[in-house]
Amino acid sequence: MPGLTRTMVVWVPDWPVTAAAVAAGHSPNEPIAVLEKGKVLAVSAAARAEGVRRGLRARDAQSRCPELVVLKYDPVIDARAFDPVIGCLEALTPGIQVIRPGMCALKARGPTRFYGTESAAAEKLLDRLETFDVPGSRVGIADGPFAAEQAARSSSAQTRILVVPPGESPEFLAPFSVDTLEQPELTDLLRRLGLRSLGAFAQLSPTEVLTRFGPGGAFAHRLARGYDDRPVVARDVPPELTRTLDFEPAVDRVDQVAFAVRAVADELVARLTELGLVCTTLRVEVDTESGRIHEREWVHPRRVTAADVVARVRGQLQGSGTATSELTSPVVRLRLVPDQADPVGAHVDGLWGGGPDERIHRALSRVQSMLGHGAVASVVIGGGRGSAERQTLIPWGDRPVPAHPADQPWPGSISSAAPTRWPTLTPTTIFPTPLPAKVLDEDGSQVSVSARGALSGTPIAFRLDPGPQVADSNKLHPITAWAGPWLIDERWWDPATTSRRARFQFVTADTRAWLFTLHQTTWHAEATYD
Amino acid sequence: MLLARAKAQKVAQAQELDETAEPVGLRRVLTAPRTTETRVQQALDTASVDRVLPTLPAVSELLAGVGLRGGSVYSVRGSTALVMAMMAGPSAEGAWCGVVGLPSFGAEAARGLGVDLDRLVLVPDPVHDWLNVVAALVDALTVVVVRPPGEVTPGEASRLAARLRTRGAVLISVGSWPGSEARLEVESNSWTGLGTGEGLLAARQATVVVTGRRAAVRPRRHQLWLPGPDGAIRSAETIRSAPRWQEEAVG
Numbered sequence: 001m002p003g004l005t006r007t008m009v010v011w012v013p014d015w016p017v018t019a020a021a022v023a024a025g026h027s028p029n030e031p032i033a034v035l036e037k038g039k040v041l042a043v044s045a046a047a048r049a050e051g052v053r054r055g056l057r058a059r060d061a062q063s064r065c066p067e068l069v070v071l072k073y074d075p076v077i078d079a080r081a082f083d084p085v086i087g088c089l090e091a092l093t094p095g096i097q098v099i100r101p102g103m104c105a106l107k108a109r110g111p112t113r114f115y116g117t118e119s120a121a122a123e124k125l126l127d128r129l130e131t132f133d134v135p136g137s138r139v140g141i142a143d144g145p146f147a148a149e150q151a152a153r154s155s156s157a158q159t160r161i162l163v164v165p166p167g168e169s170p171e172f173l174a175p176f177s178v179d180t181l182e183q184p185e186l187t188d189l190l191r192r193l194g195l196r197s198l199g200a201f202a203q204l205s206p207t208e209v210l211t212r213f214g215p216g217g218a219f220a221h222r223l224a225r226g227y228d229d230r231p232v233v234a235r236d237v238p239p240e241l242t243r244t245l246d247f248e249p250a251v252d253r254v255d256q257v258a259f260a261v262r263a264v265a266d267e268l269v270a271r272l273t274e275l276g277l278v279c280t281t282l283r284v285e286v287d288t289e290s291g292r293i294h295e296r297e298w299v300h301p302r303r304v305t306a307a308d309v310v311a312r313v314r315g316q317l318q319g320s321g322t323a324t325s326e327l328t329s330p331v332v333r334l335r336l337v338p339d340q341a342d343p344v345g346a347h348v349d350g351l352w353g354g355g356p357d358e359r360i361h362r363a364l365s366r367v368q369s370m371l372g373h374g375a376v377a378s379v380v381i382g383g384g385r386g387s388a389e390r391q392t393l394i395p396w397g398d399r400p401v402p403a404h405p406a407d408q409p410w411p412g413s414i415s416s417a418a419p420t421r422w423p424t425l426t427p428t429t430i431f432p433t434p435l436p437a438k439v440l441d442e443d444g445s446q447v448s449v450s451a452r453g454a455l456s457g458t459p460i461a462f463r464l465d466p467g468p469q470v471a472d473s474n475k476l477h478p479i480t481a482w483a484g485p486w487l488i489d490e491r492w493w494d495p496a497t498t499s500r501r502a503r504f505q506f507v508t509a510d511t512r513a514w515l516f517t518l519h520q521t522t523w524h525a526e527a528t529y530d
Numbered sequence: 531m532l533l534a535r536a537k538a539q540k541v542a543q544a545q546e547l548d549e550t551a552e553p554v555g556l557r558r559v560l561t562a563p564r565t566t567e568t569r570v571q572q573a574l575d576t577a578s579v580d581r582v583l584p585t586l587p588a589v590s591e592l593l594a595g596v597g598l599r600g601g602s603v604y605s606v607r608g609s610t611a612l613v614m615a616m617m618a619g620p621s622a623e624g625a626w627c628g629v630v631g632l633p634s635f636g637a638e639a640a641r642g643l644g645v646d647l648d649r650l651v652l653v654p655d656p657v658h659d660w661l662n663v664v665a666a667l668v669d670a671l672t673v674v675v676v677r678p679p680g681e682v683t684p685g686e687a688s689r690l691a692a693r694l695r696t697r698g699a700v701l702i703s704v705g706s707w708p709g710s711e712a713r714l715e716v717e718s719n720s721w722t723g724l725g726t727g728e729g730l731l732a733a734r735q736a737t738v739v740v741t742g743r744r745a746a747v748r749p750r751r752h753q754l755w756l757p758g759p760d761g762a763i764r765s766a767e768t769i770r771s772a773p774r775w776q777e778e779a780v781g
Binding site: 359360362370371379380381390391396427431432481482484505507527530 | 610635640641642648650718721732757
């Protein structure tokens with residue numbers, strides 16, 4: 001038929017299962033079901049043999065196959081995992097259109113001419129996928145993408161290739177159910193009209209279908225008639241931006257590496273600019289001779305320039321050493337991966353210059369080069385029960401992620417943040433290492449707390465143990481007001497990290513307020529409200 | 531100093547103009563760009579020198595009605611909360627703050643007192659390089675808090691002072707600092723909310739002693755909610771031992 005593209009569709013059956021299984025660390029040969037909205041979306045061959053079908057509820061599926069591994073459907077993982085497969089096919093033939101993850105279309109003409117016949121070209125693609133560790137894929141060749149897709153789906157597991165000769169697509173499609181059109185509303189109507197196969201639907205006159213079912217129906221009718229004139233549109237191949245530097249022989253000095261990186265960085269930034277992009281997150285991977293791969297992600301508040309790249313590489317290699325210091329192990333390879341690239345317009349300089357952020361970033365980077373990467377930090381407040389636990393220092397330029405999520409309830413925490421917590425002041429000075437102390441009652445003996453939270457006596461004074469941080473050590477601080485104990489029993493199920501503590505607030509005679517913790521029988525001054 | 535220089539230049543140009551008053555048209559064309567340039571320069575210099583940063587009302591009351599002045603050093607003793615209160619005003623208005631040499635800085639409390647953590651940078655341990663670190667930070671940040679590890683020599687202080695003036699930044703020293711604009715010290719606190727064995731710390735009223743730069747000035751005492759029961763920093767009634775002399779004291 002004229003105007004139709006001879007199309008080849010490559011289909012990887014059960015692709016969501018393969019992608020999800022690999023992402024979750026399972027073998028695709030296990031019985032696996034991928035669920036979406038509580039229903040089975042795709043199943044592996046092993047699960048299918050046990051009777052698990054698409055559309056079942058999770059509980060029914062598990063009752064049919066108790067050892068079923070249930071995974072959640074994630075379209076992002078699905079698409080991401082399919083990307084390398086496309087890349088591997090593109091090595092053979094360009095111009096591939098991704099229909100959905102697990103299925104792609106290409107014009108059959110080119111490969112056919114190159115490999116001789118259509119089935120030879122299809123064999124070649126399947127071979128390629130087989131070596132790429134994507135087993136069991138199928139190929140269908142027909143006029144138009146729709147017919148080719150149906151051909152791929154109806155190819156047998158043995159031959160794996162189905163070629164519908166040119167012009168025979170309408171006959172090939174005729175026996176298929178109208179469900180293959182994937183338009184539930186329309187097929188429901190067609191079924192009630194007694195039109196169960198595509199062939200029966202195709203018998204209707206196009207004008208009448210258009211008047212009765214509208215443009216959507218007319219399009220479905222065209223598909224059913226085997227007149228699918230949609231072209232195959234090749235995807236845009238994403239530009240390759242990763243840069244790799246191999247050192248032969250291995251280089252063992254920071255400045256040598258930095259020197260070599262300079263030219264590559266210039267070229268990378270120039271290429272990004274050419275594409276209208278700026279890099280905001282750069283990953284630097286360093287392979288050393290000892291086999292260790294040192295990988296690190298660098299976030300830039302604005303955009304990475306060539307000088308920034310060199311500074312990052314330097315910083316990563318150097319750690320806390322100086323510029324000319326030797327590396328622990330010689331570097332054999334260095335990769336620069338722009339992890340995140342934004343359009344240039346989003347980060348363009350204002351009319352009045354680069355704004356404050358650029359200046360601040362430069363000054364802080366300078367301090368980092370003086371003291372080391374971790375010495376300059378920004379703070380994020382996360383969750384946790386102690387004040388020290390809640391604040392996390394993040395080295396400047398890294399992604400600010402708190403150590404504990406703040407959106408959890410953290411019962412028992414002393415914080416003024418939410419109304420459900422105890423409304424109290426937040427300590428302004430949190431000792432990096434709590435100061436050991438002795439808290440005394442009227443008899444001069446150490447105060448302790450029983451398992452049920454009962455105090456052994458009223459705390460009347462405390463004495464900080466002598467140490468370098470304590471100026472007036474050994475001085476007795478009389479307590480004028482106090483409250484507590486607030487018992488916290490954290491992670492009692494895990495003997496390694498369990499911690500059972502009691503917190504107290506004290507006000508001393510010199511009008512200072514303190515936060516104390518009692519852990520078993522040892523007292524610590526955790527923080528002060530100074 | 532910069533002002534004086536700019537003035538001198540202006541005077542010199544005026545004299546120049548007077549001497550060669552004859553070919554007016556030509557002269558004007560030649561000198562016009564130069565005067566504009568100096569004027570712009572002068573404007574830039576003075577802008578950074580005489581800048582008063584946005585300050586919490588309670589804090590500017592401590593500083594005799596004036597806000598934190600760009601280019602000066604304040605020394606605070608005995609209270610981190612007071613330092614945070616001083617940072618809160620500029621920080622809320624978009625200024626960047628840095629804290630050097632305070633590994634025990636309670637960032638959550640700072641957030642509670644109004645410091646924006648997105649624009650806060652900590653250098654907990656500047657090792658022995660604290661002066662260079664502070665100098666580098668002063669270049670870019672608006673408020674820098676530092677706890678000097680030892681005594682600060684007048685030489686070190688004057689080196690930083692020049693830099694502070696050109697950048698218009700404020701340095702808050704935790705501990706004493708030679709030649710500071712004002713010295714603030716929390717003398718005593720009274721706490722509310724805590725009893726004997728019950729309650730929770732809810733608010734604090736601090737007595738802050740402020741000493742101006744000149745030696746003759748008598749220290750003033752202020753009562754400050756730091757913070758009050760509603761979490762806000764505001765002044766409780768001021769002890770008016772000596773009325774109405776504050777204005778000329780820190781001027």
